[in-house]
């Protein structure tokens with residue numbers, strides 16, 4: 001099988017003869033093996049080329065034992081009948097996607113070549129798809145080193161150095177010193193960036209470094225004792241830049257401030273939000289205290305020895321901040337010696353409540369049992385303190401709890 005992408009990385013269309021057809025396991029695709037292809041398969045961490053064969057979408061391209069297989073979407077009714085061995089097909093690759101991968105991949109070689117020559121680390125992982133673009137190295141790099149590398153890569157891009165790929169003649173390989181991620185079976189293909197890098201690689205590349213356009217670091221993190229670097233090159237860097245500008249402009253419109261004032265504004269908003277949250281809690285607590293004072297003032301029943309009201313107390317709260325349950329129950333226990341129960345509505349559901357029932361040194365399990373049996377409440381806890389959630393009308397809960 002001829003790898004046409006090896007011979008000319010810039011070709012976009014090709015004719016080839018079908019050498020094998022296998023039905024896909026989904027009934028809506030076939031795997032085609034051809035005598036030649038421009039489709040670069042999923043290999044070396046790079047996602048496969050996209051495109052069409054005879055106008056039908058190619059959804060996957062895999063290589064096994066040197067044979068490239070193309071998964072082609074077909075009409076389920078025509079499965080198997082469309083393609084047969086010996087017929088000629090016409091393939092077109094998605095050039096925009098391929099060219100972006102070529103820019104990204106050549107950018108990776110320049111960066112990895114520099115990492116190797118300057119710091120002696122190897123590129124031990126590479127992932128390139130439309131979602132991710134990362135390079136892994138088996139040694140740590142500081143921010144300063146990474147930024148210096150970025151600057152040097154961009155300099156090499158502007159120097160428009162030649163990029164060449166070839167299969168070395170017998171005997172040539174032994175005398176060359178080249179980077180390689182793994183032991184390679186079969187013929188080794190070398191990619192050389194003039195004066196910068198020599199690396200074994202199977203992927204299509206641009207022919208001069210100027211075509212990489214630009215190289216931008218996106219981020220880095222410690223990874224398996226080394227570093228994982230995210231980056232963008234060329235058109236993908238431009239697209240990324242565009243997305244970030246759009247995001248900044250949307251943020252500054254939303255907040256009605258200039259882009260350069262965004263950080264200060266967001267910090268101010270964060271601090272203000274914190275202050276308001278504290279204020280809200282303080283106000284909610286004040287409301288809880290006055291509600292309890294009002295309820296206690298209306299009590300005419302017996303008093304315990306310590307002066308607290310003897311009877312139980314059930315309190316329905318209005319606020320949605322669940323931390324108020326604990327606060328309300330503690331405040332209630334200061335006024336009531338009996339069982340105290342606070343219920344708080346769950347936000348967005350008028351029939352749903354969270355509850356906390358306590359009596360210091362007492363037993364509130366009968367309350368939990370009633371809520372479970374009558375209303376299917378879910379919850380539990382030790383016998384002097386139970387909490388949970390229940391779904392019921394407030395009036396129904398009030399009358400049920402009053403019976404205890």
Ligand SMILES: [Zn+2]
Pocket residue numbers: 044105109199200201202203
């Ligand atoms: Zn490569």
